[in-house]
Amino acid sequence: MAKLIIFSAPSGAGKSTLVRYLLAQELNLQFSISATSRLPRGEEKNGVEYYFLSPDEFRERIGRNEFLEYEEVYKDKFYGTLKSEVDRILGEGKNVVFDVDCIGGLNIKKIYGNRALSIFVMPPSVEVLRERLEKRGTDSSQVIENRLSKAEYEMSFAPRFDVVVCNDDFDRAKDEILKLVSDFIQQ
Numbered sequence: 001m002a003k004l005i006i007f008s009a010p011s012g013a014g015k016s017t018l019v020r021y022l023l024a025q026e027l028n029l030q031f032s033i034s035a036t037s038r039l040p041r042g043e044e045k046n047g048v049e050y051y052f053l054s055p056d057e058f059r060e061r062i063g064r065n066e067f068l069e070y071e072e073v074y075k076d077k078f079y080g081t082l083k084s085e086v087d088r089i090l091g092e093g094k095n096v097v098f099d100v101d102c103i104g105g106l107n108i109k110k111i112y113g114n115r116a117l118s119i120f121v122m123p124p125s126v127e128v129l130r131e132r133l134e135k136r137g138t139d140s141s142q143v144i145e146n147r148l149s150k151a152e153y154e155m156s157f158a159p160r161f162d163v164v165v166c167n168d169d170f171d172r173a174k175d176e177i178l179k180l181v182s183d184f185i186q187q
Contacts, residue, residue, distance in 0.1 A: 002090050003185055004112050004149040005029070008105035009121035010151030012132040014167040017122060019099050021174045027185055030094040032085050035061070035070075037078040041138050051082065069100070074146065081108065095185055102157040109162075114150045116186045119177065120161035124168040126151060 005022075009015035023029050035051040037058045046052045058078040062070060070080025079101060089096045098108060102120070108117040119187070123129045129151055133144045158164045163180055167173040 001115065001139065002028075002093055003093050004098065004108065004116040005181055005184070006095045006100065006105040006116055007117040007121060008102045008118070008157070008161065009099055010123060010129060010134070010154045011147045011169075012129040012151070013121045013123040014132070014170065014173070015121040016099055017170070018165075018167065018174055018177055020098060022177060022181060023097060025178060025182075027093050027181060029097050030089045030092070032081060032089060032096050033096050034098075034100060035067075035078075035080050035082055037076060051085075053078075069104040071101055071103050073101060073150075075118075078100050079104065080098070090136065102154045106157065106160055110172075116161070117181070118161040119180065120158045120164045122155065122158055122164050122166045123151070128168075149156075 007015050007019055018131070019031070025029055033047065033049070033051060035053055035058065036051055037055040040046070040125050044050065055076040061067065066082055066084065067080040068083045072077055072078050077095055080118055081098065081100060081104060083104065086096055098105065100108065105118055126148060129147055130144065133139060133147060139147070165173055165176050
């Protein structure tokens with residue numbers, strides 16, 4: 001039976017880089033593309049990094065109960081997991097990988113129970129997060145400040161996840177995650 005692997009972390013913790021590494025391994029994994037109402041950043045494309053929806057379209061889909069989980073992370077900035085996306089991947093017999101916020105990750109874990117492994121990627125510190133977000137060069141200083149205040153709140157959820165992996169050393173973190181996910185899939 002296909003499994004579900006949930007990754008959550010504050011913005012800038014390195015979660016997306018770790019997920020990309022994991023997807024490149026031979027683990028029969030497929031990424032669950034989330035929906036969002038935010039605008040694309042940089043080279044992001046609809047249906048690749050996210051399904052980009054307008055805030056009104058997102059609300060309409062919420063009303064039709066099309067989401068496994070969703071959250072209004074910032075005003076009019078929704079993120080969510082479409083049920084149809086997860087059903088499609090599971091229907092292909094593949095293990096699903098999620099890159100979602102903390103509340104969404106915990107909600108997915110609640111739905112799938114032991115069939116899902118929830119992993120929280122912990123940044124070394126809030127100061128390191130600030131450096132990473134500034135180095136990205138994709139957000140204004142106000143957006144970075146918002147992300148940092150949210151990061152402290154998100155880090156309080158870490159104990160509710162199955163595993164917490166500190167990304168203070170990328171090579172060690174990716175080895176740890178590869179072992180955790182490999183072992184979980186083989187159970």
